[in-house]
Amino acid sequence: MKYLDEYRDGRVAQKIVAQIGRIQTRPWVIMEVCGGQTHSIVKNGIDYLLPEGVELVHGPGCPVCVTPLEMIDRAHAIARRSDVIFCSFGDMLRVPGSDGDLFTIKSEGGDVRVVYSPLDCLKIARANPDKQVVFFAIGFETTAPANAMLAFRAKQERMTNLSLLVSHVLVPPALEAILQSPQNRVQGFLGPGHVCAVMGYEEYEPISARFQVPIVITGFEPLDILQGVLMTIRQLETERAEVENEYSRILNREGNRAAQELVFQVFEIGDRKWRGIGTIPKSGYHLRREFSDHDAEKLFDVTRIDTREPEICISGEILRGIKKPKNCPAFGTLCTPQHPLGATMVSAEGSCAAYYAYGRHLTREKVDVPVHSLGGAA
Amino acid sequence: MNRVLPIAAPQNVDAKVTNEASATVSPLFGSCPLPIFNHKSIVLGHGSGGKLTAELISNIFLPAFANPILDKLDDQAVIEVNGTRLAFTTDGFVVTPIFFPGGDIGRLAVNGTVNDLAMSGARPLYLSAAFILEEGLPAEDLRRVVESMGAAAREAGVQLVTGDTKVVNRGKGDQVFITTTGIGVIERPVNISASRARPGDKIIVSGYIGDHGMTIMSQREGLEFDGAIESDCAPLHGLVAVMLDACEGLQVDGIHCLRDPTRGGVATTLNEIASQSRVGLLIREQLVPVRESVRGACEILGLEPLYVANEGKLVAVVSAEAADEVLQKIRRHPLGRDAAIVGEAVPEHAGMVRMETGVGGTRILDVMFGEQLPRIC
Numbered sequence: 001m002k003y004l005d006e007y008r009d010g011r012v013a014q015k016i017v018a019q020i021g022r023i024q025t026r027p028w029v030i031m032e033v034c035g036g037q038t039h040s041i042v043k044n045g046i047d048y049l050l051p052e053g054v055e056l057v058h059g060p061g062c063p064v065c066v067t068p069l070e071m072i073d074r075a076h077a078i079a080r081r082s083d084v085i086f087c088s089f090g091d092m093l094r095v096p097g098s099d100g101d102l103f104t105i106k107s108e109g110g111d112v113r114v115v116y117s118p119l120d121c122l123k124i125a126r127a128n129p130d131k132q133v134v135f136f137a138i139g140f141e142t143t144a145p146a147n148a149m150l151a152f153r154a155k156q157e158r159m160t161n162l163s164l165l166v167s168h169v170l171v172p173p174a175l176e177a178i179l180q181s182p183q184n185r186v187q188g189f190l191g192p193g194h195v196c197a198v199m200g201y202e203e204y205e206p207i208s209a210r211f212q213v214p215i216v217i218t219g220f221e222p223l224d225i226l227q228g229v230l231m232t233i234r235q236l237e238t239e240r241a242e243v244e245n246e247y248s249r250i251l252n253r254e255g256n257r258a259a260q261e262l263v264f265q266v267f268e269i270g271d272r273k274w275r276g277i278g279t280i281p282k283s284g285y286h287l288r289r290e291f292s293d294h295d296a297e298k299l300f301d302v303t304r305i306d307t308r309e310p311e312i313c314i315s316g317e318i319l320r321g322i323k324k325p326k327n328c329p330a331f332g333t334l335c336t337p338q339h340p341l342g343a344t345m346v347s348a349e350g351s352c353a354a355y356y357a358y359g360r361h362l363t364r365e366k367v368d369v370p371v372h373s374l375g376g377a378a
Numbered sequence: 379m380n381r382v383l384p385i386a387a388p389q390n391v392d393a394k395v396t397n398e399a400s401a402t403v404s405p406l407f408g409s410c411p412l413p414i415f416n417h418k419s420i421v422l423g424h425g426s427g428g429k430l431t432a433e434l435i436s437n438i439f440l441p442a443f444a445n446p447i448l449d450k451l452d453d454q455a456v457i458e459v460n461g462t463r464l465a466f467t468t469d470g471f472v473v474t475p476i477f478f479p480g481g482d483i484g485r486l487a488v489n490g491t492v493n494d495l496a497m498s499g500a501r502p503l504y505l506s507a508a509f510i511l512e513e514g515l516p517a518e519d520l521r522r523v524v525e526s527m528g529a530a531a532r533e534a535g536v537q538l539v540t541g542d543t544k545v546v547n548r549g550k551g552d553q554v555f556i557t558t559t560g561i562g563v564i565e566r567p568v569n570i571s572a573s574r575a576r577p578g579d580k581i582i583v584s585g586y587i588g589d590h591g592m593t594i595m596s597q598r599e600g601l602e603f604d605g606a607i608e609s610d611c612a613p614l615h616g617l618v619a620v621m622l623d624a625c626e627g628l629q630v631d632g633i634h635c636l637r638d639p640t641r642g643g644v645a646t647t648l649n650e651i652a653s654q655s656r657v658g659l660l661i662r663e664q665l666v667p668v669r670e671s672v673r674g675a676c677e678i679l680g681l682e683p684l685y686v687a688n689e690g691k692l693v694a695v696v697s698a699e700a701a702d703e704v705l706q707k708i709r710r711h712p713l714g715r716d717a718a719i720v721g722e723a724v725p726e727h728a729g730m731v732r733m734e735t736g737v738g739g740t741r742i743l744d745v746m747f748g749e750q751l752p753r754i755c
Contacts, residue, residue: 004677013737045739090680103421116679222737 007221027053035062057321118150125162145259148266165296168285188232191217200255276316427641428746463564465500480608484527491560496615500562512551534613574634575655580701591686612690632700645684661721
């Protein structure tokens with residue numbers, strides 16, 4: 001595929017890895033913020049390409065993972081109603097609430113639909129005037145413009161059967177929470193490429209300066225990630241702490257102004273709870289009062305939610321980079337993608353799920369596996 | 379099943395970040411298994427061909443039906459009657475839409491069963507067909523489906539010799555469901571099973587993967603995705619015969635495993651072979667043939683071609699000495715022009731499939747656990 005294969009070239013990858021090896025003089029711990037980056041790292045085996053002493057820890061940037069349990073239970077309560085068509089992004093369907101997941105609700109007769117774009121809900125609402133169509137608007141800044149557009153269009157068209165259950169979170173407050181933690185091990189960040197495509201990276205500059213930590217805004221292809229690691233280590237080795245942009249083919253410092261305007265027209269910033277982490281002040285979006293006719297939390301009585309979370313799960317510490325999936329006693333035994341105990345095992349972007357799918361064997365038996373030659377196989 | 383897990387000590391929580399989990403958890407919760415494990419009802423993932431399907435088979439079907447032939451869990455049963463070895467199989471088809479580029483549910487129902495027979499080395503002979511029709515299905519649609527089945531049967535050289543028809547109330551079905559059962563005869567002294575892969579064997583894939591699944595997905599309602607992809611739906615017994623001829627010419631027992639990677643795709647098939655043969659499989663991402671359009675569509679939807687369904691492709695595990703000859707013969711067949719050796723069986727990591735990635739990393743290719751879900755971003 002043109003424009004993608006160039007960023008997956010094995011020879012170039014080896015060159016960057018060698019360059020990292022040349023400049024690195026001591027061990028470093030780097031966190032990739034986005035779930036998409038985590039997925040790419042384990043899918044492509046990048047953590048096994050990097051020199052010893054470069055440790056990648058996985059950040060809180062999986063939107064499905066950090067959506068709090070009570071919000072998921074709220075979503076389930078709404079989805080169970082016979083007068084509702086509940087629309088969601090695909091990987092939210094397997095996230096366990098206190099009692100089952102959206103697949104279960106669907107199998108019990110709930111009308112649960114996967115949409116690829118939030119705007120698909122407009123069509124569904126027009127086609128089903130006797131039903132309430134509710135969209136589960138989750139995600140970071142990346143999905144905010146499209147979700148905002150849905151609320152904007154619903155209001156503009158005065159639709160009476162379309163609402164959003166909003167659970168939007170923001171990256172910069174999460175980075176600050178991680179850096180303020182006394183247990184923090186992270187020395188540099190691969191910043192969130194797609195989030196910054198919307199928001200720009202200006203707001204990361206004060207964080208980098210205040211905590212003296214390099215932040216390299218990084219893309220999602222294998223070479224993006226290796227280049228991001230190289231740039232971060234170069235800063236660490238030369239005792240610099242700046243925001244740099246590895247993903248300049250996509251984004252600039254300002255971001256997408258039109259998208260930002262729309263987002264702030266529809267949403268306002270407020271406190272949000274993060275699954276496994278807790279409440280972080282000013283860390284998410286809520287619908288503005290002008291959009292309350294399309295706010296599912298106000299339209300449906302779903303405030304009294306009693307949640308239960310498994311004790312053994314360490315997803316909170318994994319999301320903050322304190323622990324890795326292999327440190328969890330339940331990993332791969334009690335907790336697997338088909339029977340997830342915690343959020344990080346659910347989404348393909350969650351680090352436990354990514355480790356389970358691509359890395360668990362390697363983490364256990366890395367030394368035993370000889371490198372095979374497939375010579376003559378072409 | 380209600381074992382109580384050790385309760386984790388309270389985590390150190392810094393001033394700013396509170397730990398909501400420890401405050402709200404009942405200490406008795408966390409027993410195994412959790413609610414999500416025992417689905418109280420059937421969910422779509424149970425039909426995906428992945429781990430949930432396997433769970434259903436081992437927890438519900440096998441205990442009721444267990445016998446040595448079924449326990450092999452191949453795509454077809456091989457039974458011996460008066461010295462003649464027969465292959466016997468059945469398959470249900472519920473695809474939506476019923477007409478799609480490159481085929482329709484009727485053609486699929488014939489070729490799907492023909493292919494399950496072919497994967498044992500059998501010559502397919504006779505099929506049965508049972509139709510479940512939904513009230514309101516246009517008769518013209520049914521006629522098109524049935525004529526297409528007839529044509530597919532003639533092309534495959536099989537006869538539809540018995541059948542059944544039922545009609546259900548509108549809303550109790552989805553236009554038309556078809557179940558076909560097939561019988562074939564194994565005339566050669568072959569022993570082909572997913573349990574016969576040996577270290578050193580080569581893995582052949584007979585052409586571009588993922589065409590059928592991405593065709594269906596791009597046609598489905600609500601997914602406005604344009605692409606010139608066609609289903610690869612085709613009968614494979616001719617191709618298998620060519621492969622067996624090649625081995626007979628070399629006088630080796632060359633074809634060890636054959637599978638058509640339908641639901642769950644090539645990755646699931648490879649996992650079945652690795653686990654049933656108790657060997658490791660190693661494949662190289664760059665050698666796996668995937669069409670540009672399918673790669674592009676998968677990229678957009680956040681899916682992986684290795685997990686997408688095929689209806690006219692096979693995966694073969696072939697002894698090393700026969701592999702090159704078999705590959706040459708496959709490539710001369712119209713259904714195998716783009717075939718490739720994609721990897722080999724290895725003595726390490728028995729039961730697991732490992733893949734060398736394009737950038738030189740390495741990863742596990744696991745079984746899909748349910749439906750492939752599009753990722754949020």
